[in-house]
Amino acid sequence: MRIGLKMGKNGANRYETSGWIPVLLVWALVLNGFHSPLLAWSFQGAAAMGSGILPENSPETQAVEARWTLVPRINGRVSGSMITISDAFEITDNDLSADKSRERGSEIGNIILTTAPSPGTERRIDPSLVYYRLRLSGIQASSVKWVNGARTITLLSGSRVxxxxxxxxxxxxxxxxxxxxxxxxxxxxxPARNMVIPDCDYEIKVEALQDSAVDINRVRVLIVDLDGNTLSTLMLRVSLAIFKEVxxxxxxxEAGEDLGSGNLEIRRTRVLVWKDEYINDFSAVEGMVAGKRIGAGTAVSRDMFRQPLLVRANSDVTVVSRFGGVTISLRAKAMDSGSVDENVRVLNSESRKMFTARVTGRDTVEVR
Structure with missing residues (x-):
């Protein structure tokens, strides 16, 4: 059987059905305190559920049984932009003496299924879509059976928080x-709101929304049943502080000032989670100078210090050259500043030739 929806000649949206039209006998559980009805519907073996909201601070709710019969409309019409259950089905109340049941049945008809089709187009009402939409309310079919030629849904005992x-x-x-x-x-x-799920066994899974395992400021909480189906999700912001002894x-x-025990101390402090260059050993900064100004109370990392400059730009340096067992030295001018093992440009004042040499000591460079 297929339920379709077409735009009629008069401009109104119209449902069309083909094949055998069953009378759907629906059992539902209406929970005391719910603002919306709970519905179960069976069509081609798929169960669907309605919407409900538990009152705050009510983890358990007593169930009250009601019954409705849903019959697919042959020429149902929809005037709005959305298709509701009452657009697609005739809803009759089998407990006519219960005013509350009739009221809930009316609310069932207002449950939105999907959007209405555009003029000249057809929209199918997919039972699995209905099942998914209504299942979010927290009602789940536990069995499907034939009763007097109609398919009947037996629901679980409501919802839980x-x-x-x-x-x-x-x-x-x-x-x-x-x-x-x-x-x-x-x-x-x-958040101070209830997460309503079907009354079934569940587990909670948590995953970060960032690629880095330690750069966590948002997480997704998943409530899943034992078959792995997601029942509800929740996003949480996490204020995370990482501490180290550094x-x-x-x-x-100040920049260029020597680092030493008199300027530094080891203390537990909050550090940036993405930075892994903090120092926790005085020996790591021995003989080093600040590469930039370091404020009081700042955690020292490797990008904040450097080796002292042994050669400064525009200063005279001694250039040493070794050839076999012969050592030759001459005076020249350094064009760059540099620390030990760094290469700097050097200008021969007599020949006016420029060459590169490696810093080996205070005002000393070597050419190989």
Missing amino acids: VDDSRIRAAVSGYLKKTLGNMDYEADFTV LIASRTI
Whole structure:
């Protein structure tokens, strides 16, 4: 059987059906305190569910049974931009004495299925789409059987609310597993709203939205059933601070100033998670100078210091050349500044020739 929707000649959207039209007997559970009805619908073996919202702070709700019969419309019309259940089905209430049941049945008809087709086009109502849309409400079919020639859905016992403490524990466990032995502090808040899922066993999965394992500021929380189907999702912002025992400038150190124990101390401090060049050993900066101004309280990293300049631009230097056992030296002018083992340009003042030499000591370079 197929249910389709076409635009009629008078401009109104019209449903068309072909094949055998069954009467669909639907069992649903309406939960006390729900603002929207809960519906289960069976069509070609696919179950669908309606929408419902649990009141806050109500992890458990008593179920009340009601029954409706849904019959596909042969020439259903839709006047708006969306197709609802009442556009596609005749809804009859089998518990006519229950005013609340009739009210819920009316609300079922307002559940949106999909968008209406454009003029001259056809739109199919896919049972799997209906199942997906309505399942988000937290109702799940547990069985499908034939009763007096009609297919009947038996629902699970309603919905449940995911405990916030379980979400917090899952996120905390994920951070601990991901960050390992890192010294860190994490702060996040689970929104004050209920995550309603079908009343079934579930597990919570957490994943970061960044490529870096330690650069975490947003995570996705997935509530999945035991078959791996996603029941609900939640995005959380995480304020993550990574701490290390590193060298800290105990006072402001100017560029070019020698680094030493008098200027530095080892202290636990917050560091940038993407930077892995912090120093925790005084020997690593021995004989080094600040490459730039380092403010008091700043964690020292390798890009902040350098070896001292042994040769300065426009200064006279001694050029040493070794050929076999013979050593020749002459005076020249350095055109660049450089530290030990760096190459600088040197100008021979007499021949006016420029060449490159390696810095080996204070005002000394070597040509090989």
